[in-house]
Amino acid sequence: MLHDTQVTLSKRILAHLGADTTDLSRDVAYNDVTAFTSPERLAREWENLFLGKPQYLGLSCRVPDPGDYLTNDDLGVPILVARGKDGRVRAFLNVCRHRGARVAEGCGKGKRAFVCPYHAWSYDTAGRLVVISEQASFGHVDKAAHGLRELTAAERHGLIFVAPRPDTALNLDPVFEGLDEDFASYNFGNFHHYATRKTHWKMNWKIAIDTFLEPYHFSVLHKNTVGPLLFPNLCIVDTFGQNLREVFPRRAIVDFRNKPESEWNLVEQSAIVYLMFPNVVIVIQIDHYEIWRVYPANGSVDEVTVYLEFYIPEPAGGEMAVEHWRKNMDLVMRTVETEDFPAGEGIQAGLLSGAQNRVIYGRNEPALQFFEKTVMNAVGAASLASE
Ligand code: FES
Ligand SMILES: [Fe+2]
Incomplete structure (x- = not known):
């Protein structure tokens, strides 16, 4: 990420910290549970967002x-x-x-x-x-x-x-909308593949994506894992076409107040998350990249296949390096596999139970609102309701 962009985003973060605020949506929003339970809806998503997109x-x-x-x-x-x-x-x-x-x-x-x-x-x-x-x-x-x-x-x-279909042109401009400048700085192509983990969960594919999009849950669900590292309920969200970038600052970012801007390194003091719409989440960490990718599985509203690819800057040679990356990947997997995704499976069962017709997205969950709205738009479904 360009240093100028890091400074601009860091200033927004520091302003939020000073005022105890976060980026907000205009309204609370309501989503019909059928977004996660309707086979007809899933069929349209599969056609438009998976088979019909690069x-x-x-x-x-x-x-x-x-x-x-x-x-x-x-x-x-x-x-x-x-x-x-x-x-x-x-x-x-x-x-x-x-x-x-x-x-x-x-x-x-x-x-x-x-x-x-x-x-x-x-x-x-x-x-x-x-x-x-x-x-x-x-x-x-x-x-x-x-x-x-x-x-x-x-x-x-x-x-x-x-392009999953033969004889289909591949237009990557919308796929990378708003992301070229940041991505040019990450040197993805020269990183090294450390490991890929493939798992299968009983939840709608969008619930798997949703878990990456709001920090409102950090201090609750993740209190024993990554919660202590990050500010809860503080995010910076920018949207570009169908994509979005969201920054979750680490607590140590407060040190920026004692440093000249030229020394601000936001990449070190945050988790930067990109949603490449619809199903890819790239997490930029201090020293490695995690790329999550999800697919609806078996044509089922409540099954998802999830890949985590873990990329590191140098090949993991030597025992110490292997141990270092193993621990890193373990923390990620523990957080997601014992906290986020089990919670997601609970949500799916809850939505299928008929307990309620709608779920509610807070103003402090702007990325979540954006993602769900963007899916709805792309499949011609009615958008989120504001009351
Ligand atoms: S099916 Fe491939 S060689 Fe026969
Ligand atoms: Fe989470």
């Missing part, structure tokens, strides 16, 4: 070299992402053109070719069919016409995006 599938540093690849199966089709010999990232349907088997599993490095595990047809890293095994007895097939089916893929600021 999807983030990892940082470029997951596949830094030719032949590096990863796969994804959360978007209704099996997807393979690979870096070609020419250095370009491409995406394909992970489907062999012979009889449809998967040609790659998981992720890996330095593949010269993707050899189908069924009958060994072989594709190069640009998706071209290069070998038909036992060609003489199989018979003639036009190899040039039977490469892996390509999906549009692109990288920007070290993030890889893919």
Whole structure:
């Protein structure tokens, strides 16, 4: 983040601290519980926000070299992402053109070719069919016409995006709206992938996103984990198109009052959260990045698949470094897996219980209001009610 931006945001934080205030929405807002329980609503979200939008599938540093690849199966089709010999990232349907088997599993490095595990047809890293095994007895097939089916893929600021549908153009401008300047400073593409954790929860995908968007719960739900590090109920929220940036200051930020502005380092004294609408949350921490990604699972209103990718500045060489990052990741996982997401599962069960027709978002939860409104807008649903 540019230093000027850090200073501007820090001044807003210090002003809030002085006045015991936070960024606010204009009104309290009400959301119908069907936003989280209606299969029809989920179907529209899936169509418009997942299948119909470019999807983030990892940082470029997951596949830094030719032949590096990863796969994804959360978007209704099996997807393979690979870096070609020419250095370009491409995406394909992970489907062999012979009889449809998967040609790659998981992720890996330095593949010269993707050899189908069924009958060994072989594709190069640009998706071209290069070998038909036992060609003489199989018979003639036009190899040039039977490469892996390509999906549009692109990288920007070290993030890889893919269109889940073939023959779809990829316009990343709205995806990165308002984020280019900040993201250019984070050097995402040259970080190192430490670990990815995939979990599955019984809640609507939006409830998983909601957990990242307000600090109102910090001193209550997180009193024994991250709560003591951060100011409760204090956030700075800026929205850009469908995206948002939210800053949660650490308590030590009060030291800025005794320092010249030139020494203010907001990245060190806060957790900076970006929502890349709709399903990616990037958390900028002092010395590492966490990227959360959620998908509705099994077409169900109350199932979500959550990925946490943990990226670090240098490869974790040596026992001390491994231990350091293990502890770091453990704290994150403990906070979210024993506090936020169990609370989210409770919420989902509560909403399905019929106890109430609406949930209420406070003025001090502006990012939450923005996110839910933006989803509603994108799927043509009625917006939040103000009374
Ligand atoms: S299905 Fe891939 S080689 Fe037969
Ligand atoms: Fe939380």
